[in-house]
Amino acid sequence: MELRQHRRPLSAVVLAAGEGTRMRSSTPKPLHRLCGRPMVLHVLDTLAELTVDRAVLVVGHGANEVTKVVQAEAPAGLKLEFVEQPEQRGTGDAVAVALTGFPDSFADEDEADLLVVPGDTPLVRAQTIAALVRHHREEEAAATVLTAIVETPVGYSRILRDKNGRVARVVDDGDCSPDELEVEEIATQLYCFRHDVLAPVLRRLAPDLTTGEYFLTATIEVLHDAGYPVTSVVAADPIEAAGVNDRAQLSAAEGELRARINERWMRRGVTMTDPEATYVDTTVRLSADVILLPGVILEGATSIGEGCVIGPNTRLVDCQLGAGVRVASSTAERAEIGDNAEVGAFSVLEPGTRLARGERVGPFFGHR
Numbered sequence: 001m002e003l004r005q006h007r008r009p010l011s012a013v014v015l016a017a018g019e020g021t022r023m024r025s026s027t028p029k030p031l032h033r034l035c036g037r038p039m040v041l042h043v044l045d046t047l048a049e050l051t052v053d054r055a056v057l058v059v060g061h062g063a064n065e066v067t068k069v070v071q072a073e074a075p076a077g078l079k080l081e082f083v084e085q086p087e088q089r090g091t092g093d094a095v096a097v098a099l100t101g102f103p104d105s106f107a108d109e110d111e112a113d114l115l116v117v118p119g120d121t122p123l124v125r126a127q128t129i130a131a132l133v134r135h136h137r138e139e140e141a142a143a144t145v146l147t148a149i150v151e152t153p154v155g156y157s158r159i160l161r162d163k164n165g166r167v168a169r170v171v172d173d174g175d176c177s178p179d180e181l182e183v184e185e186i187a188t189q190l191y192c193f194r195h196d197v198l199a200p201v202l203r204r205l206a207p208d209l210t211t212g213e214y215f216l217t218a219t220i221e222v223l224h225d226a227g228y229p230v231t232s233v234v235a236a237d238p239i240e241a242a243g244v245n246d247r248a249q250l251s252a253a254e255g256e257l258r259a260r261i262n263e264r265w266m267r268r269g270v271t272m273t274d275p276e277a278t279y280v281d282t283t284v285r286l287s288a289d290v291i292l293l294p295g296v297i298l299e300g301a302t303s304i305g306e307g308c309v310i311g312p313n314t315r316l317v318d319c320q321l322g323a324g325v326r327v328a329s330s331t332a333e334r335a336e337i338g339d340n341a342e343v344g345a346f347s348v349l350e351p352g353t354r355l356a357r358g359e360r361v362g363p364f365f366g367h368r
Contacts, residue, residue: 035281054081113192121243146241193219332348
């Protein structure tokens, strides 16, 4: 997705250093999987759809593991650097650390812009980020924050505006007055900054009196009070702003992403008789006129040829299927199934299995 309206340098910082204690897991938070892909990779995939010159990923907890996985699976074409935040001292500190990952020449370029995107917001769309950047540039803003309107904003930071309707502050839910708690516009952690003002404002942040952390939200008030223009863009769908902090939110995000994947494939000519009972990883490839019956789970690098009928109650992992294959109530892993072959109910294809064109296997056909 091109951003050529005002073509000037655009880079991104992705925040993925947090421990994610609410996940209650030994797996680093950014690596928890959604639809077969680590959460942080969904964010990087979105950035890869934009005209981003470079991205810096801030790692911290489980830094080595996160770096290794991201290096192996990052989208092609996205120039990516890694910077470690050795001590998690808040989002403001994380962005300050991230700036060390950019060459000095970047700060000297005229009107360079910098996106800040949390690594735990896998639902944000490329179109939404592009709209944020366009608005930021059209308004010649120093900072632009993505916001959302929600009916029950409990637990979210509120957007507070000055008498002229301009964004003035971002206030944490726990610090809001009774009147401020009634505000339905919430702040996300997704921003676009003018690069030349970001480093100076970060140096002016004071640590939180309770936690000692430096919060990126505080930059909004500092910039506003210094006379810089601060703007906002309201997300059309509030769910895009949702972060993933625990297993319940992980499940909710998985459901939303799965619905998007299923809708995309159905619009490309795949039939799903019950989309809510059909699970397709983001890495799966389907051809036209494929029929997926209820209870189908397709994982990994699975590829399904044209006109296949899969299901019900079938799980395929890293399998390659030719055209016209039928698989019913079976499981298979790393199997290759030739054109027009048929796998009968209750079959288990072990890794490395290869079925020839037209071959039929299963309890009702006799084993191979």
